[in-house]
Amino acid sequence: MRMILFQLGLTMSDVAKTTVFLRDIADIDRMNSVYAEAFGAHRPARSTVQIVALNKEASVEIEAIAYLGNEE
Template sequence: MTIAPALSPAIAAGDLLFLSGQLAFGDDGAIVAPDDVARQTEQVMANIARVLAAHGLALADIVKTTVWLTDTADFAAFNAAYAQALGTHRPARSTVRADLMLPGARVEIEAIARRISGE
């Protein structure tokens, strides 16, 4: 039995867009690369970019992220993939270790983005 989550991918509040936590779901709806946090991070960031684009925003509009990793040993690989996805942009970030809800998920990221006034 599949349980649909009771959430929205993103909610706007004024000039802020709050994105729900994103997991490494591929196009087939399955978690990608259960043993590769770097690949999962790439997928999560692509999923975040897709949600942002649907609201006319981009990764460069992110002002804050919260990251959950299932294993502290994954931090370096996660951080490298995260930095690669963002280029020179460096939003504020909190990173914690936690168990995630889906088997095989190694990273979850939520984000807050800001729409520049007048856009």
């Protein structure tokens, strides 16, 4: 996610909302730790749901909405 944001001229601080999809909700503590490290003090709004039908090669997927700001 960081690389995609960078290509758009944005940072993790520009993320306003995320939806985290976990294959196994038992992984939430580990995911929370990695998530907190990635976002630092910035805490965008977040929903977390279990989706057992995630791609077999993924245990987590994150959808993010970032704010570009006004171009005036």
